[in-house]
Structures are given as structure tokens and as C-alpha cells.
Amino acid sequence: MTQRVFRAGDRLVVALPDEAVESLGLEEGSEVDVAFDDGTGQVRLSRPDVDSAGIDAAFAQQLDAFIAHYRPALVALAR
DSSP: OOOOEEEETTEEEEOOOHHHHHHHTOOTTOOOEEEEETTTTEEEEEOOOSGGGTOOHHHHHHHHHHHHHHHHHHHHHHO
């Protein structure tokens, strides 16, 4: 998928496709790790490492999947 780069303030921005946002469980204000590989010219986007927070990685993945699946219900309940 080709995306157009645009300016937002003093930064250049690329919009993320919906499937990437959903897969990573992102929403406005979410934190992500961004890595650039000089050799291949690729940018990699990932969720921050949850192990460093002392949370079991398998549990965090299950929780992310639960939230992604039930997001509409959770948003409705939060209102």
C-alpha cells in the first residue's frame, strides 16, 4: 500500500492503514516504537516492549487481543 507523506506542524507524517492500527491496538495517544534500518530503508513500527514493565508478555498479548476484539463494547461501557 502506498501512502502520501504530509506535513503536520513542523513534522512529516504518514497515515497508518486501519488494519495496522487495529492489529497493533493503537488509538490516539498510544505509544509506539519506531525503528529505521539504514541497510534496507525500512521503517518498523511496534508496540513498546511490555517485558520491561514487569508484565508477562503472553498475558499482555492475550489482553491486547481481548481489547481489540471487544473494543466497541469497552468504549460504550466507558461512556
